[in-house]
């Protein structure tokens with residue numbers, strides 16, 4: 053008897069890939085685009101591996117039409133991208149750069165011609181340097197400028213874009229950008245300042261929701277993409293599950309808890325003590341407006357068990373724990389089960405999307421025209437199996453975006469670490485779909501793992 057095929061994914065399940073403007077566009081100073089904090093950081097010696105810059109990246113700015121044709125040939129009909137704020141409002145004030153607007157109109161035209169639906173992130177880390185010079189995320193100048201930027205973007209593109217993502221991974225551009233962890237702008241501030249950068253990001257999220265409601269049209273949908281702390285119960289027993297849930301709630305209080313709770317949890321404020329963020333009147337009315345979905349970027353997870361008296365206990369990875377070439381990215385397929393499940397249960401979210409999942413390796417090579425990334429196929433398959441189990445157990449996951457469509461500028465790791473299902477030769481800009489691209493195309497075509 054033939055073995056049974058795995059279940060199909062739900063009929064309207066959205067399959068896509070994801071990228072971000074700064075990581076693929078290149079043309080970093082073309083057509084009126086200004087310097088972003090990442091353009092600036094890339095010029096600081098030692099900040100980026102091999103001294104790579106974002107100047108060219110994948111040159112998608114000039115090659116998007118061919119890239120969308122390739123996407124279409126793989127059956128990819130949904131694509132998550134971001135807009136470059138420094139292209140649209142280069143000075144970080146109210147002055148619009150028409151050439152930036154025109155670029156994205158051409159890009160959305162091309163997507164439409166290829167039958168690809170855009171999912172657009174307003175902010176994926178590329179703050180205009182001009183705003184950093186005025187205090188950046190430490191200051192209310194960013195929420196003020198962002199409110200205007202969101203209005204401009206939604207008004208300009210709202211006729212074609214119906215899926216909006218407010219911000220990508222608040223923790224990364226705040227804690228990692230201002231807390232001495234190396235992301236742009238590469239600042240090292242005291243905890244109180246870092247908490248304030250998070251608060252200002254929450255206010256921006258609120259402004260983006262408001263802008264989509266005001267100018268996006270009736271069918272527009274909007275939500276945040278967060279890289280919440282994903283927690284996995286060591287064993288799937290009631291005690292460990294309860295401990296994982298308690299740990300998840302506490303670890304995500306500053307962002308997801310605040311947005312869904314309409315205030316900072318008292319326990320979070322107690323932990324902050326004197327470093328608690330300053331909240332201006334009216335902030336939380338903006339921050340906690342209802343959204344249509346929550347996006348989760350899930351790569352790995354933390355193992356938690358019930359310790360003494362049920363107290364949640366985090367177990368750090370053992371020395372031999374398997375990981376990808378990114379030291380932070382340990383193999384944890386069950387993160388795609390417990391992440392959606394806990395987020396749905398704890399916050400009552402009705403529509404979840406995995407807005408990023410994938411893996412980075414350094415030695416994906418093209419040999420005789422092929423790139424055999426068996427490691428990526430197995431990675432993705434094992435994670436997607438857990439996602440399927442989550443959906444089977446009722447988690448409201450509506451779609452999945454693989455990070456990434458193409459090898460790109462991997463922030464501090466430059467072009468060394470490859471996350472794409474399409475290989476990019478950064479010297480010739482030649483694109484070669486990897487084995488994982490062919491595999492993913494078949495998954496999408498059949499709506500089931502294969």
Ligand code: GBH
Pocket residue numbers: 072220221224228233279349351380408455462463471
């Ligand atoms: C995502 O972040 C980003 O949204 C995307 O742009 C990026 O290309 C993709 O992942 C792949 O990395 O070096 O120990 O300080 C993923 C979440 C959180 C992962 C911060 C790297 C730094 C860990 N990131 N983390 S460490």
